[in-house]
Amino acid sequence: MAQRLIVIGGDAAGMSAASQARRRRDRDDLEIMVFERGHFTSYSACGIPYWISGLVSGPEALIARDPQTFRTTYAMDVRLRHEVTAIDLDRREVVARDLEGGGEVRERFDDLMYATGAVPVQPPWAATDAGGVFGMQTLDDGAALRDWLEGEPRPRRAVVIGGGYIGVEMAEALMQRGLTVTLVEAGSQPMATVDGDMAELVADAMRGLGVTIRTDLPVTGLEQRDGRVSAVVTAEGPIPADVVVLGLGVRPNTALAEASGFPIGTTGGIRVDRRMRVTGLSGVWAAGDCVETLHRVSGMPVHVPLGTHANKQGRAAGINIGGGYATFAGVIGTAVTKVCDLEVGRTGLREREATLAGFDFVSVVAESTNRAGYYPGARPMTVKLIAERPSGRLLGAQIVGWSEAAKRIDTLAVALWNGMTVDDMTSLDLGYAPPYAPVWDPVLVAARKAVDALAALDR
């Protein structure tokens, strides 16, 4: 009899795992059954802001592979609108509720792939029956927001609550649709994924683009009129709103895992080993936004909910389920985003993270340009480097700039991944031609500055 893999969650991590397992084991050897509570499989939540802005079409364009393709080409039993509500690890069974047809099914498994993603953080004040308040996690959320923006009375004033990368991307999207946008942040600046000095550059640029930014301002409630949201309540008074987008972060979606006896780590994510096996549970795998992983620089467990990791982790799990051997090597915290033409990238540790991890370090900020100063389109680029003292090993990097900035972080990520020192980096053979870089690339300028700073301290 064929063995059976049950996958809970039909997006990046779950379907990467299922696809890899199928590549290695055919249907006579391994049955694959997928339970997904939503309407879609393998969709790009990352594309939602650009669908909202109108830059890309959706939702079909945001779907990498639809359920029918998985059924016919990959011989998988994909059940949409089915929510797994219980896992019995002793009997090796799951219970799933049919959210549309009603009723429940109970199915056995040999291997279980847990890939339920993350859930948006929702403070009590966000629980409202008023129309016009949206979290942004799934394509269904995106569709609901688009319907609201296109409905009558046409919303004009948007408030985005939370200045993480999703909040910032949504602020841009709403502005590009012609709404007046206010971004409200409880902390001292939006974009807290970079250090304060770099985040200030992002905030300044956003203000320049027309977004009103209110910082150090916790939201305490929402007001409504005639069933529609009308304002966001703060200690400094209400901010009028016809539409509110919540960008308050996410946490691992582990309620079912916890109830079923999975081990949960200090970050709230499921504990897994390098092959994505759930620690201590045989034949049970987990990947994506629901797990915690190793930060290769700090050595600490972290929860980094990004699609890039979900795909790689799911792939590793699927190869292992298929009988091969693969590991997920951990993360170094690389991430990129943009607000209109302003690009932001980071990798490694921020100053606060480096301090928490116990490193002695220097940090430098170097101003440069994306192209030769005389070449049309040359614009400022700021590179920040954090280097261990006295070794000079690169610990972290951040870039803010107007164009061709974000993907420069990849050069720094490779240097960091490979344990390079800032001194080694000054000799890197990077490409130069006036349309692409000044003769000293901004990365090299920053590395030289870090070498000087280390030398000054040890003099």
Ligand SMILES: Cc1cc2nc3c(=O)[nH]c(=O)nc-3n(C[C@H](O)[C@H](O)[C@H](O)COP(=O)(O)OP(=O)(O)OC[C@H]3O[C@@H](n4cnc5c(N)ncnc54)[C@H](O)[C@@H]3O)c2cc1C
């Ligand atoms: C607006 C937005 C922009 C983003 N931009 C980026 C970006 O630019 N770069 C990047 O790297 N990442 C980005 N991300 C993050 C990225 O989308 C996630 O990290 C990635 O989708 C995680 O994949 P996953 O498979 O772990 O979880 P998910 O994609 O969340 O999938 C989990 C699936 O499990 C299903 N599910 C949950 N519980 C159950 C259950 N009990 N039974 C059945 N099904 C269940 C859910 O319906 C869901 O479809 C963005 C996310 C959002 C929301």
